[in-house]
Amino acid sequence: MAYSEKVMDHFANPRNVGEIPDADGVGEVGNPKCGDIMRMYIKVNGDVISDVKFKTFGCGAAIATSSMATELIKGKKIEDALKLTNKAVMEALDGLPPVKVHCSVLAEQAIKAAVSDYYKRKGIDPLPIVGEIPGCESCACEV
Amino acid sequence: MGRFVYADNAATTPVSKAVLEAMEPFYTQYYGNPSSLYSVGRAAKKPLELAREKVAQCLGAKPNEIYFTSGGSEGDNWAIKGVAHEQSKKGKKHIITSKFEHHAVLHSCEALEREGFEVTYLDVHENGLVRPEELEAAIREDTALVTIMYANNEIGTIQPIPEIGAICKKHGVIFHTDAVQAVGHVHINVKEQNIDILSLSAHKFHGPKGIGAIYIRSGIRCPNLIDGGAQERGRRAGTENVASIVGMSVALEEACKNIDANAQRLSKMRDRLIDGLLKIERSRVNGDRVKRLPGNVNMCFEGIEGESLLLSLDLQGICVSSGSACTSGSLDPSHVLLAIGLPHEIAHGSLRITLSDQNTEEDIDYILEVLPPIIERLRSMSPLWEEIVKGQKKFA
Numbered sequence: 001m002a003y004s005e006k007v008m009d010h011f012a013n014p015r016n017v018g019e020i021p022d023a024d025g026v027g028e029v030g031n032p033k034c035g036d037i038m039r040m041y042i043k044v045n046g047d048v049i050s051d052v053k054f055k056t057f058g059c060g061a062a063i064a065t066s067s068m069a070t071e072l073i074k075g076k077k078i079e080d081a082l083k084l085t086n087k088a089v090m091e092a093l094d095g096l097p098p099v100k101v102h103c104s105v106l107a108e109q110a111i112k113a114a115v116s117d118y119y120k121r122k123g124i125d126p127l128p129i130v131g132e133i134p135g136c137e138s139c140a141c142e143v
Numbered sequence: 144m145g146r147f148v149y150a151d152n153a154a155t156t157p158v159s160k161a162v163l164e165a166m167e168p169f170y171t172q173y174y175g176n177p178s179s180l181y182s183v184g185r186a187a188k189k190p191l192e193l194a195r196e197k198v199a200q201c202l203g204a205k206p207n208e209i210y211f212t213s214g215g216s217e218g219d220n221w222a223i224k225g226v227a228h229e230q231s232k233k234g235k236k237h238i239i240t241s242k243f244e245h246h247a248v249l250h251s252c253e254a255l256e257r258e259g260f261e262v263t264y265l266d267v268h269e270n271g272l273v274r275p276e277e278l279e280a281a282i283r284e285d286t287a288l289v290t291i292m293y294a295n296n297e298i299g300t301i302q303p304i305p306e307i308g309a310i311c312k313k314h315g316v317i318f319h320t321d322a323v324q325a326v327g328h329v330h331i332n333v334k335e336q337n338i339d340i341l342s343l344s345a346h347k348f349h350g351p352k353g354i355g356a357i358y359i360r361s362g363i364r365c366p367n368l369i370d371g372g373a374q375e376r377g378r379r380a381g382t383e384n385v386a387s388i389v390g391m392s393v394a395l396e397e398a399c400k401n402i403d404a405n406a407q408r409l410s411k412m413r414d415r416l417i418d419g420l421l422k423i424e425r426s427r428v429n430g431d432r433v434k435r436l437p438g439n440v441n442m443c444f445e446g447i448e449g450e451s452l453l454l455s456l457d458l459q460g461i462c463v464s465s466g467s468a469c470t471s472g473s474l475d476p477s478h479v480l481l482a483i484g485l486p487h488e489i490a491h492g493s494l495r496i497t498l499s500d501q502n503t504e505e506d507i508d509y510i511l512e513v514l515p516p517i518i519e520r521l522r523s524m525s526p527l528w529e530e531i532v533k534g535q536k537k538f539a
Contacts, residue, residue, distance in 0.1 A: 008458075011451070011454060012458055014524070017524045032487070032488035032527050033486075033487040033488055034487075035448050035476065035487075035488075035491040036448065037525075037526050037527055055525065055526040056524060057446065057448055057525040057526055057527040058448050058451065059448050059449075059450035059451055060451050060454045062448070063524070
């Protein structure tokens with residue numbers, strides 16, 4: 001299955017690429033052995049994610065899902081960002097080939113990891129709010 | 144989009160004009176079944192045998208040692224399963240192959256393992272070459288077959304086939320080679336090189352897809368894979384794909400006629416491309432630089448993933464391939480790159496560029512112009528690259 005036009009658009013012209021030097025939260029998920037790492041930076045204003053940037057090492061779908069995920073949470077309340085599912089990211093991209101579904105899972109996890117980091121920095125236990133962020137169990141290779 | 148450059152000739156090649164013209168009459172004029180006795184059938188039979196002679200000639204074989212198949216995978220399956228089953232009657236149930244064979248060979252061997260055969264997978268070392276002395280040491284009393292590819296499909300390394308052939312002959316072991324990537328590109332003579340069985344595929348040398356051939360030295364017992372009618376002297380059933388067989392023979396004749404000129408021109412282009420790309424920091428060539436197919440470039444670029452490189456090149460009109468896991472649909476990167484000892488994280492960032500005689504120096508210029516900025520862009524957005532540069536991640 002080939003990539004949709006939306007995926008190719010977000011791959012070729014990714015939104016929100018880069019870093020936020022004074023980020024309020026940074027989350028990184030994935031593993032170089034598996035071929036993808038996503039790092040997400042968030043800036044929080046009150047309870048709103050006012051800015052978000054990402055850096056991704058990975059395939060076309062990994063880059064496109066990162067890009068789409070940042071678009072979907074930018075300007076949103078933290079509680080709404082945490083409700084973003086990998087399915088919503090996939091739908092926004094007009095679908096992904098089955099073998100690339102794990103990329104959208106990574107995007108969802110990257111957001112959660114960044115929000116967790118934000119709470120940790122504030123001295124708040126993220127676990128009851130964000131929940132457990134699973135390791136890279138979707139990856140078949142040994143880490 | 145400006146230029147279009149097709150540089151994935153190890154995947155497949157365009158059919159040449161001469162080949163297409165040679166095939167056309169067999170769809171419209173001489174469409175008869177070669178087994179039929181009337182005129183249009185007879186008209187198809189003769190070119191079939193002429194094609195067999197041409198293929199035989201290009202390999203240094205006799206025409207009655209050539210059987211037409213559907214391609215490389217069929218040939219590999221036929222040779223490996225056929226010889227293994229025949230030899231097992233004598234109690235020989237051991238096969239020797241290499242770690243980086245094509246999946247048609249590896250999966251055939253795995254199928255035999257499930258039947259109780261034992262398989263030795265030879266190391267291919269950092270340079271991507273089987274060592275003849277290691278092969279000889281692996282041969283046992285019960286070795287039924289040695290199957291080693293002529294040239295690797297990903298990194299293009301050319302195996303020491305004559306040496307392997309001589310060792311197999313000395314020990315009385317049947318030697319099969321998957322020569323899909325080599326036929327038409329390097330000199331092959333099955334008699335001089337002591338090859339017992341060889342499989343080939345037409346679409347790797349400007350022939351059509353879905354057609355191939357196998358050479359089985361006369362006297363070698365290799366039971367049928369496809370049973371049915373009496374085609375191919377009862378060895379391979381199914382109505383002959385006459386148009387494709389004729390096309391294949393024309394393509395092979397053309398390739399073999401120009402083998403030296405093409406090799407000389409392509410290896411110069413290949414080396415210029417490799418040297419140019421090696422100027423990119425933290426890049427490396429995969430596989431031996433000398434014992435290598437004339438048109439094969441295979442490199443890794445640290446900190447980026449191969450599929451995103453491939454897609455970026457596609458957006459600029461360049462068609463290449465990658466050994467990245469994401470291209471293959473599994474999460475593990477290429478078994479070939481892992482076999483030559485690359486760590487997963489580097490193997491993910493591989494790129495294969497394979498040239499044919501239809502490529503030009505301008506194509507090389509264009510790739511050299513387009514590729515470095517793409518790598519720079521992808522690295523600029525890669526968290527892994529950042530860590531590599533800072534020295535936090537140490538790679539080979």
